[in-house]
Amino acid sequence: MSHTKNHNSNTADPSRLTPRLRAILAVVLIADMLDLMDSTITNIAAPSIVTSIGGGESLIKWLGAAYALAIGVLLVVGGRLGDRYGKRKLFLIGIAGFTAASAFCGLSVSPAMIIIGRLVQGSFGALLIPQGISILMATFSPAQFPSAVSAFGPVMSISSVLGPILAGLIIQANIAGLGWRPMFLMNILLGLIGFITGIWLLPKDKGNPNEKLDMIGSLLLGIAMFGMIYGLIEGSAEGWQSIQIIILIAGVIFLALFALHLRHAENPLIKPSLFGNKGFTSGLLLGLAFFAAVNGLSYLISLFFQLGLKLSPYQTALYMTPMAVGIVISSLICRPLLNKLGRKLVVIGLMLTLAGAVGLAFSILYLIDGNSALITIPFILIVGAGMGACFSSIYEVALGDISHEEAGSASGSLSAVQQLAAAIGSALVTTLFFRLQLKAGDTKAMVISVFVVASIVCLCLLLVWLLPKNAPAEEFQ
Numbered sequence: 001m002s003h004t005k006n007h008n009s010n011t012a013d014p015s016r017l018t019p020r021l022r023a024i025l026a027v028v029l030i031a032d033m034l035d036l037m038d039s040t041i042t043n044i045a046a047p048s049i050v051t052s053i054g055g056g057e058s059l060i061k062w063l064g065a066a067y068a069l070a071i072g073v074l075l076v077v078g079g080r081l082g083d084r085y086g087k088r089k090l091f092l093i094g095i096a097g098f099t100a101a102s103a104f105c106g107l108s109v110s111p112a113m114i115i116i117g118r119l120v121q122g123s124f125g126a127l128l129i130p131q132g133i134s135i136l137m138a139t140f141s142p143a144q145f146p147s148a149v150s151a152f153g154p155v156m157s158i159s160s161v162l163g164p165i166l167a168g169l170i171i172q173a174n175i176a177g178l179g180w181r182p183m184f185l186m187n188i189l190l191g192l193i194g195f196i197t198g199i200w201l202l203p204k205d206k207g208n209p210n211e212k213l214d215m216i217g218s219l220l221l222g223i224a225m226f227g228m229i230y231g232l233i234e235g236s237a238e239g240w241q242s243i244q245i246i247i248l249i250a251g252v253i254f255l256a257l258f259a260l261h262l263r264h265a266e267n268p269l270i271k272p273s274l275f276g277n278k279g280f281t282s283g284l285l286l287g288l289a290f291f292a293a294v295n296g297l298s299y300l301i302s303l304f305f306q307l308g309l310k311l312s313p314y315q316t317a318l319y320m321t322p323m324a325v326g327i328v329i330s331s332l333i334c335r336p337l338l339n340k341l342g343r344k345l346v347v348i349g350l351m352l353t354l355a356g357a358v359g360l361a362f363s364i365l366y367l368i369d370g371n372s373a374l375i376t377i378p379f380i381l382i383v384g385a386g387m388g389a390c391f392s393s394i395y396e397v398a399l400g401d402i403s404h405e406e407a408g409s410a411s412g413s414l415s416a417v418q419q420l421a422a423a424i425g426s427a428l429v430t431t432l433f434f435r436l437q438l439k440a441g442d443t444k445a446m447v448i449s450v451f452v453v454a455s456i457v458c459l460c461l462l463l464v465w466l467l468p469k470n471a472p473a474e475e476f477q
Contacts, residue, residue: 227251283398326384
């Protein structure tokens with residue numbers, strides 16, 4: 001993108017943001033912070049929530065999976081709805097619904113109630129999140145837009161660091177005897193600020209009534225994903241009763257129907273031509289495997305520290321902070337290297353993640369002899385560094401051979417897969433841990449589970465060579 005130079009020294013800097021534009025940017029950032037923090041807080045809080053309202057292992061698996069499943073299935077649809085009905089309208093509906101669902105979660109008195117709340121949270125999050133960048137693109141000039149986008153990295157990184165720590169602090173503080181509940185209830189204040197400010201500041205847009213929505217495709221995909229994830233979670237937990245097997249098979253059938261529908265739909269949710277692109281399909285599979293593995297590992301570490309080592313939620317959050325720090329530092333270092341290194345950056349990230357996971361597994365074995373959990377911190381940091389390198393590169397490189405016409409559909413599909421992978425990974429890896437825990441105890445169950453995650457990362461190292469060598473040129477991103 002070329003930037004017009006300011007030849008007149010008396011003219012104001014065209015990239016300067018006015019107070020109104022800064023306020024609009026703040027509203028969009030609040031929405032993204034709400035999403036990011038709520039996608040991670042239950043990693044720390046799950047054991048405390050289960051102690052409070054029951055639900056056992058099943059609730060631990062579904063707390064994160066329900067949110068990620070809803071947002072993953074509906075993310076692409078949310079973007080299309082914004083195009084059709086107006087981005088401001090969908091943004092306000094999204095943040096209002098998210099805030100109400102957060103209150104519902106915070107007031108939950110049963111496992112079913114909080115899982116429904118998490119599903120609704122994710123659903124409204126899927127309406128909310130896709131509108132932010134589009135609103136900024138429509139409001140900011142080409143000279144101002146890079147300044148706006150540059151704010152996302154630091155704010156999102158800080159949110160990822162603060163989310164779990166804040167969850168641990170809130171549980172530790174036990175405000176008014178409410179335990180974990182203020183984690184969700186604090187969203188009411190943030191959501192109200194975002195909603196009221198949004199009504200006042202966000203520019204009105206009419207949308208495009210001619211934008212067609214693939215509602216049949218969305219429904220088929222939603223049923224397929226729910227069926228497969230429900231079947232996998234409950235089947236592995238309950239010993240594969242006939243009902244779980246039937247639901248799992250039904251999920252696979254609906255996925256096949258979704259694939260068939262894409263070939264004949266007038267305006268398909270995902271462009272079928274994308275699946276003929278080797279780089280894109282490889283990136284899709286690689287992203288699914290990697291994000292499932294690392295999300296599962298993150299949840300696993302939190303559970304082991306609390307259930308195995310009997311650390312408090314706050315201590316657990318502090319021990320896991322090096323992972324977030326690794327993600328932040330690595331993202332900042334690797335982002336400028338993307339165009340130069342291309343898929344080599346993905347390889348570096350995968351190797352770091354693998355080394356950190358293997359080191360973590362062996363460090364945990366030393367805990368059997370009564371060593372401090374501090375021994376795990378360097379390896380948690382290395383895992384975070386690997387995650388940060390991959391977060392900055394996998395999907396950008398996967399888009400290397402994508403045409404302009406396919407870019408929007410491809411990018412939305414990859415983002416949705418990332419969310420679905422989070423649901424699958426957190427559910428399946430924790431299921432494996434709980435099953436092994438019954439037979440081998442906490443430490444051995446953790447070690448074996450971490451090695452399973454490492455094996456998935458090894459599979460990713462085989463897939464990475466099918467990606468395009470380079471990320472798309474800057475003007476295509």
